[in-house]
Amino acid sequence: MKEKEVLVDIKNLEVAFGTRKHRFVAVNDVSFQIYKGETFGVVGESGSGKTTIGRAIMRIHSTAKGDILYNGEKINGKISKSLDKQITQKIQMIFQDPMASLNERAKVNYIVSEGLMNLGKITEKERNERVTEALKEVGLLPEFASRFPHEFSGGQRQRIGIARALIMEPEFIIADEPISALDVSIRAQVLNLLDRLQKEKGLTYLFVAHDLSVMRFITDRIAVIHEGVIVELAETEELFAHPMHPYTKALLSAIPLPNPIAERNKTLLVYDKSMHHYETDKPQWCTLHEDHYIMANKEEFAAYKEAYESNR
Amino acid sequence: MNKKEIILSAKDVEVKFDLRGQILTAIRDVSLDIYHGETLAIVGESGSGKSVFTKTFNGLLDKNGTISKGELIYNGEDLAKYKKDRQWLKIRGHEIAMIMQEPMTSLNPLKSIGDQIVEAIRIRDRKISYSKAKNEAIGYLSDVGIRNPEDRFKQYPHEFSGGMRQRVVIAIAIACKPKILICDEPTTALDVTIQAQILTVLKEMKEKYSLTIVFITHDLGVVANVADRIAVMYAGDIIEIGTTDEIFFDPRHPYTWALLSSMPQLGIKGNDLFTIQGNPPNLFTEIKGDAFAPRNPHALKIDFLKRPPYFEVSETHKAKTWLLDPRAPRVDKPKGIMALQDLTAN
CATH class of the missing domain: 3.40.50.300 (P-loop containing nucleotide triphosphate hydrolases)
Structure with missing residues (x-):
């Protein structure tokens, strides 16, 4: 990972819902880059x-401002039909609730291959082969293709969801809380599977979750987002070792630790937005250190910088 | 208490x-x-x-x-x-x-x-x-x-x-x-x-x-x-119970080990997380022996034949596993679990 190749470049992205009086800005002026082959966490x-960021990249939500570049090409707003088709194939999504995201009236065979059929003509034989291959890849038996989703356990359903994404041979997968609905031991299996697939196929992941303990294990870099604004972005271990923004600190303090002694001595930090004084001195996206960015105004940044230097 | x-x-x-x-x-x-x-x-x-x-x-x-x-x-x-x-x-x-x-x-x-x-x-x-x-x-x-x-x-x-x-x-x-x-x-x-x-x-x-x-x-x-206390359940039975400290720092049942080891907090980046092999038993059929035995790498012969009773570890801590029987061979806890004690904030 020495030479970092930018796969997704998000510039000043704004996503808003509603109009005029009811306008709500869900994502406000967000910029970040995702490198090829990494796991980026939000x-x-x-x-x-x-979730809105992920959906904006998927073109499910239209963007109000800013650009999303994929491999250097702009993919938000109006784009050509052929590019749209290309994007649909290369970017895939894995959803949170495997029960809700699988069509309960369709057999696994259809669910997994639906995307292929949309992409162009394909023979029945080839389709079946591709389904078998995709199921094998996620550790399911080929016979499962003729079953319905309700016949599977939660972990297996999530594997079907992953197979559905894999069959398109994507480059980039957006995983929206793919494991928060699963049991601890199943969670581990799905995480291992995602990790293996990344190594084998050189996939890039955008991992959206609220559980920081999982994120620490799986991601390379993490962006912390609060009310539509990214407040801090750093490499995972760097972020855990030196969290600077008060919101990041609050979030980290809330992680449940599987150690009763540490839990008893833990103090919970609470983040209050009113602690910032942004009326005159507007916050900016500042570079604290190489690959460690933070949202702060000038006064705060000086304080963060000082604390950061003395802490290292 | x-x-x-x-x-x-x-x-x-x-x-x-x-x-x-x-x-x-x-x-x-x-x-x-x-x-x-x-x-x-x-x-x-x-x-x-x-x-x-x-x-x-x-x-x-x-x-x-x-x-x-x-x-x-x-x-x-x-x-x-x-x-x-x-x-x-x-x-x-x-x-x-x-x-x-x-x-x-x-x-x-x-x-x-x-x-x-x-x-x-x-x-x-x-x-x-x-x-x-x-x-x-x-x-x-x-x-x-x-x-x-x-x-x-x-x-x-x-x-x-x-x-x-x-x-x-x-x-x-x-x-x-x-x-x-x-x-x-x-x-x-x-x-x-x-x-x-x-x-x-x-x-x-x-x-x-x-x-x-x-x-x-x-x-x-x-x-x-x-x-204050934790009871671990598996396949319709409490297989281990003890104070919180005992369960986290001195777990005895292989299932508790497995459950603790599969937490992402204990994962080492780049390595696979620990997973439990196999599936939970079918509760429609009668379970013979220790319900966890088929998934347990440390299972003894008796685990498949006879259901273990509670073995007392301390006054407050007991577990249902034949590994605690005095005749059982010594099986050490997985090393990963030891790391729990060092796990502190950040």
Whole structure:
């Protein structure tokens, strides 16, 4: 990962819902880059806009401002039909609730291959072969193709969801809380599977979640988002070692630790937005250190910088 | 916790479900003493029977489920013998209350939250006037940390966020003045920050109203914060029980090891996370020996033949595994679990 090749470049992205009086800005002036082959995490509470970012890249939500570049090509707003088709194939999504995201009236065979059929003509034989291959890849038996989703356990359903994404031979997968609905031991299996697939196929992941302990394990870099604004972005271990923004600190302090002694001595930090004084001195996206960015105004940035230097 | 007063005692409870003629044994001879004023966590994967077991405490089993064996002693009465809903009404809510996972589904969307709390107070105390009940309800709302309770009293569930709704549910449960509060995955649907807040509220309520809390979860990380004791369930049986420190720092059952090892907090980046091989047993068939044996790499021959009894590790800690038998070969805990002790904030 020495030479970092930018796969997705998001510039000043704004996503808004509603019009005029009811206008709500879900994602506000967000910029970041995702490198090829990495796992990029977006963490935040519900309602912070983390899912919206993923959906904007998928072209499910239209963007109000800014650009999304994929391999250097602009993919938001109006684009040509052929590019649209290309994007549909190369960017795939894995959803949170495997029960809700699978068509319960369709057999696995159809669910997994639906995307292929949309892409162009394909023979029945070839389709079946591709389904078998995709199921094998996620550790399911080929016979499962003739079954319905309700016949599977939660972990298996999530594997079907992954197979559905894989069959398109994507480059980039957006995983929206893919494991938060699963049991601890199943969670581990799905995480291992995602990790293996990334190594084998050189996939790039955008991982959206609220559970930081999982994020620490799987991601290379993390962006912390609060109310539609990314407040801090850094490499995962760097972020855990030196969280600077008060919201990041609050989020980290809330992680449940599987250690009763540490839990008893833990102090919970609470983030209050009113602690910032942004009326005159507007916050900016500042570079704290190489690959460590933070949202702060000039006064705050000086304080962060000082604390950061003394902490290292 | 020196004076241990048993508040509820389950003895060899067995629960069976009739699914179109097929019999499923969901709970297999579980015995458990719950002490007054403690927080007991029941941990297990989905399908392990943790919810079903606690539902027997207040008669909330589905119609096709019955307690086929055993006793549930509460206040000198055997709850397992209760047949009619009228008998249960004395227990449900008043003595043993329950908080569910999804706060939106447990609240009535057509009634203001204030009225829902008043409703609970009036069931307990039929003669109380509305204004008095209202004052009391506002008190409960501020107890669970809802700001401006007077204004919030009139609002409806949809006007609250997920975390606030869960606080309201807690307020309703407490309004009945129960002795035991069963929390069935109360924070699973919530964010990490909100989860931490709800856990704090539960702890405060426990102190203030001297509750006994039974906390059901699948996430061991949450438990470290709240529990005094932990019971680990697998395939309808409590396979290990001990104080929180004992379960985390000195687990004995291979299933507990596996559960602890598969936490992402213990994962080393780039390496695979630990996973448990195989699937949980089929509860439609009779289970021979130790239910975990087929998935257990340390399984002994006897594990497949005879069901292990409880082996005492200490006064408070016991586990159902033949590995604790004096004749068993020495098997060391997986190394990964040792790392738990070094795991501190950040």
